[in-house]
Protein backbone atom coordinates (compact mmCIF):
# COMPACT_ATOMS: atom_id res chain seq x y z
CA UNK A 1 0.00 0.00 0.00
CA UNK A 2 1.23 3.48 -0.95
CA UNK A 3 0.21 6.56 1.01
CA UNK A 4 0.62 10.20 -0.03
CA UNK A 5 -0.23 13.25 2.05
CA UNK A 6 -2.45 15.85 0.40
CA UNK A 7 -1.31 18.94 2.29
CA UNK A 8 -3.44 22.05 2.67
CA UNK A 9 -2.52 24.74 0.13
CA UNK A 10 -2.23 28.31 1.36
CA UNK A 11 -2.21 31.43 -0.84
CA UNK A 12 0.05 33.81 1.10
CA UNK A 13 -1.05 36.48 -1.38
CA UNK A 14 -3.55 36.31 -4.25
CA UNK A 15 -3.76 39.17 -6.76
CA UNK A 16 -6.45 38.94 -9.41
CA UNK A 17 -5.34 40.80 -12.52
CA UNK A 18 -7.90 40.30 -15.31
CA UNK A 19 -10.94 38.37 -16.48
CA UNK A 20 -10.15 36.07 -19.40
CA UNK A 21 -12.40 35.12 -22.30
CA UNK A 22 -12.26 31.43 -21.26
CA UNK A 23 -14.14 32.05 -17.99
CA UNK A 24 -10.96 32.00 -15.88
CA UNK A 25 -8.99 34.89 -14.40
CA UNK A 26 -5.33 35.79 -14.72
CA UNK A 27 -3.85 35.98 -11.27
CA UNK A 28 -0.60 36.06 -9.33
CA UNK A 29 -0.19 34.09 -6.15
CA UNK A 30 2.38 32.87 -3.64
CA UNK A 31 1.64 29.21 -2.92
CA UNK A 32 2.90 27.57 0.27
CA UNK A 33 1.90 24.25 1.86
CA UNK A 34 1.14 23.07 5.37
CA UNK A 35 2.60 19.78 6.59
CA UNK A 36 -0.87 18.34 7.24
CA UNK A 37 -4.01 17.69 5.25
CA UNK A 38 -5.84 14.75 3.67
CA UNK A 39 -4.28 11.36 2.91
CA UNK A 40 -4.62 9.20 -0.20
CA UNK A 41 -3.79 5.47 -0.02
CA UNK A 42 -3.53 3.14 -2.98
CA UNK A 43 -3.19 -0.64 -3.33
CA UNK A 44 -3.33 -2.96 -6.34
CA UNK A 45 -6.76 -4.61 -6.67
CA UNK A 46 -8.93 -6.83 -8.89
CA UNK A 47 -11.27 -3.93 -9.63
CA UNK A 48 -11.12 -0.14 -9.27
CA UNK A 49 -12.67 0.92 -5.95
CA UNK A 50 -12.86 4.16 -4.02
CA UNK A 51 -13.67 4.76 -0.35
CA UNK A 52 -13.59 7.76 1.96
CA UNK A 53 -12.88 8.01 5.67
CA UNK A 54 -12.31 10.98 7.98
CA UNK A 55 -14.38 13.83 9.39
CA UNK A 56 -15.41 15.33 6.02
CA UNK A 57 -15.95 12.06 4.10
CA UNK A 58 -19.72 12.60 4.01
CA UNK A 59 -19.56 16.18 2.71
CA UNK A 60 -18.07 15.48 -0.72
CA UNK A 61 -20.53 14.70 -3.55
CA UNK A 62 -20.89 11.49 -5.63
CA UNK A 63 -17.80 9.36 -6.20
CA UNK A 64 -17.83 9.92 -9.98
CA UNK A 65 -17.29 13.65 -9.41
CA UNK A 66 -14.54 13.13 -6.85
CA UNK A 67 -11.26 14.63 -7.98
CA UNK A 68 -9.46 11.49 -6.74
CA UNK A 69 -11.55 9.27 -9.02
CA UNK A 70 -11.19 11.71 -11.92
CA UNK A 71 -7.42 11.96 -11.40
CA UNK A 72 -7.04 8.16 -11.33
CA UNK A 73 -9.15 7.73 -14.48
CA UNK A 74 -7.16 10.43 -16.30
CA UNK A 75 -3.86 8.81 -15.24
CA UNK A 76 -4.95 5.33 -16.39
CA UNK A 77 -6.06 6.72 -19.76
CA UNK A 78 -2.96 8.88 -20.33
CA UNK A 79 -0.44 6.17 -19.39
CA UNK A 80 -2.38 3.16 -20.72
CA UNK A 81 -2.61 1.46 -17.32
CA UNK A 82 -4.79 -1.69 -17.30
CA UNK A 83 -4.15 -2.59 -13.64
CA UNK A 84 -6.85 -1.64 -11.08
CA UNK A 85 -6.37 0.03 -7.72
CA UNK A 86 -8.26 0.33 -4.47
CA UNK A 87 -8.00 3.97 -3.43
CA UNK A 88 -8.92 5.42 -0.03
CA UNK A 89 -9.20 9.13 0.73
CA UNK A 90 -8.90 10.12 4.38
CA UNK A 91 -10.68 13.49 4.29
CA UNK A 92 -9.68 15.96 7.00
CA UNK A 93 -9.76 19.29 5.12
CA UNK A 94 -13.10 21.07 4.87
CA UNK A 95 -14.68 21.02 1.41
CA UNK A 96 -14.91 24.15 -0.80
CA UNK A 97 -12.76 26.06 1.65
CA UNK A 98 -9.91 27.80 -0.24
CA UNK A 99 -7.16 25.45 0.89
CA UNK A 100 -7.35 23.29 -2.20
CA UNK A 101 -8.67 20.13 -0.59
CA UNK A 102 -9.91 18.54 -3.80
CA UNK A 103 -6.88 19.80 -5.74
CA UNK A 104 -4.51 18.44 -3.10
CA UNK A 105 -6.32 15.08 -3.22
CA UNK A 106 -6.08 14.95 -7.02
CA UNK A 107 -2.37 15.78 -6.88
CA UNK A 108 -1.70 13.17 -4.15
CA UNK A 109 -3.51 10.58 -6.28
CA UNK A 110 -1.33 11.45 -9.30
CA UNK A 111 1.81 11.26 -7.11
CA UNK A 112 0.82 7.85 -5.72
CA UNK A 113 0.00 6.45 -9.18
CA UNK A 114 3.24 7.90 -10.59
CA UNK A 115 5.23 6.17 -7.82
CA UNK A 116 3.40 2.89 -8.41
CA UNK A 117 3.93 2.96 -12.17
CA UNK A 118 7.43 4.47 -12.29
CA UNK A 119 6.40 7.76 -13.85
CA UNK A 120 8.55 10.78 -12.89
CA UNK A 121 6.57 13.31 -10.88
CA UNK A 122 7.80 16.07 -13.21
CA UNK A 123 6.84 14.12 -16.38
CA UNK A 124 5.23 16.76 -18.65
CA UNK A 125 2.29 14.40 -19.34
CA UNK A 126 1.57 14.25 -15.59
CA UNK A 127 1.79 18.03 -15.28
CA UNK A 128 -0.62 18.44 -18.24
CA UNK A 129 -3.05 15.98 -16.62
CA UNK A 130 -2.90 18.00 -13.41
CA UNK A 131 -3.72 21.28 -15.18
CA UNK A 132 -6.74 19.62 -16.80
CA UNK A 133 -8.14 18.70 -13.39
CA UNK A 134 -8.10 22.24 -11.95
CA UNK A 135 -6.11 25.46 -11.82
CA UNK A 136 -4.64 24.61 -8.40
CA UNK A 137 -3.69 20.99 -9.13
CA UNK A 138 -0.26 21.68 -10.75
CA UNK A 139 0.78 23.70 -7.68
CA UNK A 140 -0.37 20.88 -5.41
CA UNK A 141 1.53 18.36 -7.56
CA UNK A 142 4.69 20.44 -7.20
CA UNK A 143 3.94 20.63 -3.48
CA UNK A 144 6.51 23.28 -2.63
CA UNK A 145 6.52 27.07 -2.33
CA UNK A 146 5.91 28.60 -5.75
CA UNK A 147 4.92 31.77 -7.54
CA UNK A 148 1.85 31.07 -9.66
CA UNK A 149 0.64 33.13 -12.60
CA UNK A 150 -1.78 32.68 -15.50
CA UNK A 151 -4.71 30.63 -14.12
CA UNK A 152 -2.39 29.83 -11.21
CA UNK A 153 -0.86 26.93 -13.12
CA UNK A 154 2.27 28.65 -14.53
CA UNK A 155 4.68 27.95 -11.70
CA UNK A 156 8.12 29.11 -10.61
CA UNK A 157 9.66 27.75 -7.38
CA UNK A 158 10.39 30.33 -4.65
CA UNK A 159 12.01 30.17 -1.21
CA UNK A 160 9.82 28.52 1.42
CA UNK A 161 9.08 29.89 4.89
CA UNK A 162 11.32 27.38 6.70
CA UNK A 163 9.06 25.71 9.27
CA UNK A 164 6.76 28.51 10.28
CA UNK A 165 3.87 27.71 12.66
CA UNK A 166 0.46 28.26 11.05
CA UNK A 167 -3.12 28.12 12.28
CA UNK A 168 -5.92 27.52 9.75
CA UNK A 169 -9.47 28.45 10.76
CA UNK A 170 -12.68 27.84 8.81
CA UNK A 171 -16.18 28.83 9.99
CA UNK A 172 -17.56 25.76 8.17
CA UNK A 173 -19.44 27.72 5.54
CA UNK A 174 -18.69 26.22 2.09
CA UNK A 175 -17.74 28.83 -0.51
CA UNK A 176 -17.89 28.21 -4.26
CA UNK A 177 -14.69 29.31 -6.02
CA UNK A 178 -16.61 30.20 -9.20
CA UNK A 179 -19.11 32.37 -7.25
CA UNK A 180 -16.31 34.29 -5.55
CA UNK A 181 -14.42 34.95 -8.81
CA UNK A 182 -17.75 36.10 -10.33
CA UNK A 183 -18.03 38.64 -7.49
CA UNK A 184 -14.57 40.16 -8.10
CA UNK A 185 -14.97 43.88 -8.87
CA UNK A 186 -12.75 43.81 -11.99
CA UNK A 187 -10.20 46.27 -10.61
CA UNK A 188 -6.54 45.30 -11.19
CA UNK A 189 -4.75 46.47 -8.03
CA UNK A 190 -1.30 45.51 -9.26
CA UNK A 191 1.29 42.75 -9.35
CA UNK A 192 2.92 40.89 -6.46
CA UNK A 193 6.16 42.75 -5.86
CA UNK A 194 9.36 42.11 -3.87
CA UNK A 195 12.50 40.01 -4.12
CA UNK A 196 13.59 36.71 -2.62
CA UNK A 197 11.95 37.05 0.80
CA UNK A 198 8.70 35.13 0.36
CA UNK A 199 7.31 36.16 3.75
CA UNK A 200 7.96 39.87 3.08
CA UNK A 201 6.33 39.55 -0.35
CA UNK A 202 3.35 37.85 1.22
CA UNK A 203 2.96 40.49 3.92
CA UNK A 204 3.15 43.28 1.32
CA UNK A 205 0.50 41.52 -0.79
CA UNK A 206 -3.28 41.11 -0.64
CA UNK A 207 -6.07 38.65 -1.23
CA UNK A 208 -8.19 40.37 -3.87
CA UNK A 209 -10.97 37.78 -3.48
CA UNK A 210 -11.64 38.62 0.15
CA UNK A 211 -14.40 41.24 -0.40
CA UNK A 212 -16.28 38.91 -2.76
CA UNK A 213 -15.83 35.98 -0.35
CA UNK A 214 -17.18 38.09 2.52
CA UNK A 215 -20.35 38.74 0.54
CA UNK A 216 -20.85 34.96 0.26
CA UNK A 217 -19.63 34.19 3.81
CA UNK A 218 -19.70 37.24 6.14
CA UNK A 219 -18.07 35.03 8.82
CA UNK A 220 -14.70 35.56 7.04
CA UNK A 221 -14.47 39.06 8.55
CA UNK A 222 -15.12 37.60 11.99
CA UNK A 223 -12.44 34.91 11.57
CA UNK A 224 -9.88 37.52 10.49
CA UNK A 225 -10.77 39.88 13.35
CA UNK A 226 -10.20 37.12 15.93
CA UNK A 227 -6.95 35.94 14.30
CA UNK A 228 -5.54 39.47 14.05
CA UNK A 229 -5.99 40.16 17.76
CA UNK A 230 -3.94 37.10 18.81
CA UNK A 231 -0.47 37.62 20.33
CA UNK A 232 2.48 36.94 18.04
CA UNK A 233 0.60 36.97 14.70
CA UNK A 234 2.93 37.78 11.80
CA UNK A 235 0.26 37.68 9.08
CA UNK A 236 -3.45 36.80 9.08
CA UNK A 237 -5.30 36.57 5.76
CA UNK A 238 -7.90 34.58 3.84
CA UNK A 239 -6.58 31.77 1.59
CA UNK A 240 -7.75 31.25 -2.01
CA UNK A 241 -11.45 31.94 -2.50
CA UNK A 242 -12.15 31.37 1.21
CA UNK A 243 -13.57 30.88 3.67
CA UNK A 244 -10.46 29.42 5.40
CA UNK A 245 -8.13 32.04 6.90
CA UNK A 246 -4.58 31.46 8.05
CA UNK A 247 -2.41 33.05 10.72
CA UNK A 248 1.38 32.76 10.71
CA UNK A 249 3.40 32.87 13.93
CA UNK A 250 7.09 32.85 14.79
CA UNK A 251 6.51 30.60 17.81
CA UNK A 252 4.42 27.42 18.08
CA UNK A 253 3.37 28.43 21.60
CA UNK A 254 1.66 31.57 20.22
CA UNK A 255 -0.08 29.48 17.55
CA UNK A 256 -1.32 27.03 20.17
CA UNK A 257 -2.53 29.83 22.45
CA UNK A 258 -4.39 31.33 19.47
CA UNK A 259 -5.95 27.94 18.68
CA UNK A 260 -7.19 27.66 22.27
CA UNK A 261 -8.60 31.20 22.17
CA UNK A 262 -10.44 30.54 18.89
CA UNK A 263 -11.82 27.24 20.21
CA UNK A 264 -13.07 28.94 23.38
CA UNK A 265 -14.90 31.64 21.40
CA UNK A 266 -16.10 29.56 18.45
CA UNK A 267 -16.17 25.87 19.41
CA UNK A 268 -17.92 24.92 16.15
CA UNK A 269 -15.30 26.35 13.81
CA UNK A 270 -12.77 24.00 12.17
CA UNK A 271 -9.08 24.50 12.97
CA UNK A 272 -5.77 22.99 11.97
CA UNK A 273 -2.53 23.83 13.80
CA UNK A 274 0.37 22.94 11.52
CA UNK A 275 3.71 24.10 10.14
CA UNK A 276 4.55 25.61 6.77
CA UNK A 277 7.63 24.06 5.24
Ligand SMILES: C[C@](O)(CO)[C@H](O)COP(=O)(O)OP(=O)(O)OC[C@H]1O[C@@H](n2ccc(N)nc2=O)[C@H](O)[C@@H]1O
Pocket residue numbers: 011014023024025026027029098100103133134135136137150151152177178179181240241
Ligand atom coordinates in the same frame (compact mmCIF):
# COMPACT_ATOMS: atom_id res chain seq x y z
C1 LIG B 1 -8.54 30.64 -5.96
C2 LIG B 1 -7.48 29.56 -6.05
O1 LIG B 1 -7.73 28.57 -5.06
C3 LIG B 1 -6.11 30.18 -5.76
O2 LIG B 1 -5.13 29.21 -5.52
C4 LIG B 1 -7.47 28.89 -7.40
O3 LIG B 1 -7.27 29.84 -8.41
C5 LIG B 1 -8.72 28.05 -7.68
O4 LIG B 1 -8.28 26.87 -8.25
P1 LIG B 1 -9.24 25.59 -8.46
O5 LIG B 1 -10.17 25.44 -7.30
O6 LIG B 1 -8.37 24.45 -8.85
O7 LIG B 1 -10.09 26.13 -9.66
P2 LIG B 1 -10.85 25.33 -10.81
O8 LIG B 1 -11.52 24.14 -10.23
O9 LIG B 1 -9.92 25.16 -11.97
O10 LIG B 1 -11.90 26.43 -11.20
C6 LIG B 1 -13.13 26.64 -10.52
C7 LIG B 1 -13.71 27.95 -11.03
O11 LIG B 1 -13.02 29.06 -10.44
C8 LIG B 1 -12.87 30.11 -11.36
N1 LIG B 1 -11.43 30.40 -11.56
C9 LIG B 1 -10.47 29.55 -11.10
C10 LIG B 1 -9.12 29.84 -11.26
C11 LIG B 1 -8.79 31.04 -11.95
N2 LIG B 1 -7.51 31.39 -12.17
N3 LIG B 1 -9.76 31.85 -12.41
C12 LIG B 1 -11.07 31.56 -12.21
O12 LIG B 1 -11.94 32.33 -12.62
C13 LIG B 1 -13.57 29.68 -12.62
O13 LIG B 1 -14.89 30.17 -12.56
C14 LIG B 1 -13.57 28.17 -12.52
O14 LIG B 1 -14.63 27.59 -13.22
Ligand SMILES: Nc1ncnc2c1ncn2[C@@H]1O[C@H](COP(=O)(O)OP(=O)(O)OP(=O)(O)O)[C@@H](O)[C@H]1O
Pocket residue numbers: 060061065066067068089094095096097098099100101102103105106136175177240241242
Ligand atom coordinates in the same frame (compact mmCIF):
# COMPACT_ATOMS: atom_id res chain seq x y z
N1 LIG C 1 -11.67 14.97 -3.09
C1 LIG C 1 -12.41 16.09 -2.98
N2 LIG C 1 -12.33 16.84 -1.88
C2 LIG C 1 -13.07 17.98 -1.77
N3 LIG C 1 -13.91 18.41 -2.70
C3 LIG C 1 -14.02 17.70 -3.83
C4 LIG C 1 -13.28 16.51 -4.01
N4 LIG C 1 -13.58 16.02 -5.21
C5 LIG C 1 -14.46 16.86 -5.75
N5 LIG C 1 -14.77 17.87 -4.93
C6 LIG C 1 -15.68 19.00 -5.23
O1 LIG C 1 -14.86 20.12 -5.54
C7 LIG C 1 -15.44 21.34 -5.07
C8 LIG C 1 -14.33 22.25 -4.51
O2 LIG C 1 -13.80 21.65 -3.39
P1 LIG C 1 -12.35 21.99 -2.83
O3 LIG C 1 -12.37 21.57 -1.41
O4 LIG C 1 -11.31 21.46 -3.71
O5 LIG C 1 -12.37 23.58 -2.97
P2 LIG C 1 -11.42 24.65 -2.42
O6 LIG C 1 -10.93 24.26 -1.07
O7 LIG C 1 -12.16 25.96 -2.53
O8 LIG C 1 -10.23 24.61 -3.41
P3 LIG C 1 -9.40 25.77 -4.06
O9 LIG C 1 -8.65 26.44 -2.96
O10 LIG C 1 -8.52 24.99 -4.99
O11 LIG C 1 -10.40 26.66 -4.75
C9 LIG C 1 -16.49 20.94 -4.03
O12 LIG C 1 -17.72 21.44 -4.45
C10 LIG C 1 -16.49 19.42 -4.01
O13 LIG C 1 -17.79 18.87 -4.09
